[in-house]
Amino acid sequence: MCAKGGKVMKVVSWLLAIVCITFLGCAAGSTKPPSVDVTGTWAGEWAGTGAVGSGQLTMILQQSGASVTGNAAFTGGRHQLVAR
Secondary structure (H helix, E strand, C coil): CHHHHHHHHHHHHHHHHHHHHHHHHHHCCCCCCCCCCCCEEEEEEEECCHHHCEEEEEEEEEEECCEEEEEEEECCCCCCEEEC
16 A cells, blocks of 8 residues: 555656646746736626626726736626725
């Protein structure tokens, strides 16, 4: 039983190493600024399943480089939600 457990741990260790290397490769990528600017007011509709309902979505966004901040409001459905 220990031999099988050792093989499992070896496989898990290799998978963990591959995942770490992959994430390091992604993190070390280019930091060029985004090619789009999403600043402005965005509006649309959303629809849930079952008794959730549907409604309107409005987002007011400000972008500075790669950083985006803003507010979002979801109306309709069973509950109102405003996120800041």
